[in-house]
Amino acid sequence: MNSKPSISDVTVARRRPLSPNIQIYRPQLTSVLSIANRITGVVLSLGAVGLVIWLTAAAMGPRAYGAVHGVGSSWGGRIVLFGFTFAFFLHLCGGIRHLVWDTVHGFELRSIYISGWAVVGGSVALTVAAWTVSLLLAG
């Protein structure tokens, strides 16, 4: 066998490197809010499981509910619930932003940044407001 190497042989011998992407690309409000929307979506699915556990416990009776309530009102539980609330509002505000985009509005770069920061600010404010109200009501 004395065949010349074909182009594909050479390619196999030496694959071209891929220029770096996420390893070097700068995080920007655009991409950070996009990935945040993904992550909060996952968090909300996990939170939905927690909601089911809470409702099931309530249906099972005072003992089961008391146990779940104990976990939820502990410091660790409250921190998790606070994070869950924030994820809920960030995902909600982000979702509204996407709905507006679906009507082909708010695509100028300035609008993209204003709505982006509004999502950040709005979800922080709503989270704090929701907790203030619930803590005041709970006493």
Add this chain to the structure above:
Amino acid sequence: MIVESSDQVARFTLLKRFPVPRNFKVTPESRIEKGRTWPAPPGASRIKTFEVYRYDPERDGNPRIDTFEVDLDDCGPMVLDALIWIKNKVDSTLAFRRSCREGVCGSCAMTLDGTNWLACTRFISDMSKPATIYPLANLPVIKDLVPDTTHLFAQYEMIEPWLHATTPTPEKERLQSPQERSQVDGYYECILCFCCTSGCPSHWWNGDRFLGPAVLLQSWRWLADSRDEAKEKRLDTLEDPFRLYRCHTILNCTRTCPKGLNPGKAIAEIKKMVVEREG
């Protein structure tokens, strides 16, 4: 910080890169190694340091980052000038594409300080210390800063970027009213530098099937053209879970376009047109 236009360089960023491991999703042949340092010529007083991605296909070894010290008193104001200075005075083997040196050809698109832009229209004074120069992100590298754009142009060819008409050719040109003509403003100016597609995370993960912002903007350029008669066929080609709908409106494209165009908006227009034809 509110960004008003894409040419605004970020003055402040919390993170220079995403908190992922350096070699996250990196194949062995793409791992970047440390290169050598090329010191400034003796007597240089205003020195700027550039970290430049190097890859030589004719030598064994992985890509590496070389450090060049550029004498700013001997060099023009743009990043492209610095690259030409390096090639002329320091290392003539440095490979990069360039042609017009005024932002109309799109050849010198690169990842500068972590975002995509044309080397000829970015001031050296706007670069960080040290400045970093990588080939356009997420593309196979032919040599140094020269990426292989074959796949991107194959995707471009797929949308048949030319006028389709079945009506008989008129004696003179196909006429458009000024109002009809204005519909392609903001889209016909695309120079196909692929800064947007290369900066699109969705194209990073699904670039084999997702067409990416540059090609979709070009699609809209023909869909919006009153003379084109193949709208249905064009929309049929695009209406696909990957080709069009892998766009998740991240909008890195609009943030990075060196011509100040709006690929994100063009894609939203296409999605709206698809919905409207469903009735």
